[in-house]
Amino acid sequence: MLYIGSAFDPAERCKAHRDKPWWPEVVSRTEEWVESRGHAYSREMEAIATENARYNLMGTSRYQTPDTPAMRRRNALAGIRGRYLRQSGLLCDDIAGAAREAGYSWAEARRMGQIAEIEFLDRTGIFVDSVTRRRRALANRT
Known part of the structure; x- marks a missing residue:
């Protein structure tokens, strides 16, 4: 190996x-x-x-662990990244739940939640690669 x-x-x-x-x-x-x-x-x-x-x-x-500016920035942002990821997941669930209550199908509601989650993460400015991958994955599912 x-x-x-x-x-x-x-x-x-x-x-x-x-x-x-x-x-x-x-x-x-x-x-x-x-x-x-x-x-x-x-x-x-x-x-x-x-x-x-x-x-x-x-x-x-x-x-x-290398002691580089990028690693120091990553470590400094770790707590915030975790909080933003948890918040984005809750937002996704809330939007999807509201959409289901409004009569949208499960698939449509889930997509609305995922779009809101991606937009939330994009606005933070610290999930650039993840946002790109999530957008690509969402586009590939449609």
């Missing part, structure tokens, strides 16, 4: 790894799809802890 990772687009992630010194050792890859991003992260960390992949650092005792 060389490396364990998770990605929205495994093919693109592999392309990004091609400049790694270990890439010539790659013979094959295996994909396992799970129900959500959170589950993917959990499964990834469990696998890293148990599989002893040669080139994984994160999730092992060898890993040290």
Whole structure:
């Protein structure tokens, strides 16, 4: 086992790894799809802890969080990000519930809630990549 990772687009992630010194050792890859991003992260960390992949650092005792401006900003925003994500989920549920009460179908109501959630997260300015992915996923479902 060389490396364990998770990605929205495994093919693109592999392309990004091609400049790694270990890439010539790659013979094959295996994909396992799970129900959500959170589950993917959990499964990834469990696998890293148990599989002893040669080139994984994160999730092992060898890993040290880099002290960079980006990491300091991420850590400073962690609490706010969590609160905004919880609030956006509640907003999604509230909008969907109100739409259902107004007579919209479950699918229409859920879509309205998701649109409100995406707009809320977009206005915070700290979920740029997530908003882009969510918009793309919502567009692909229609």
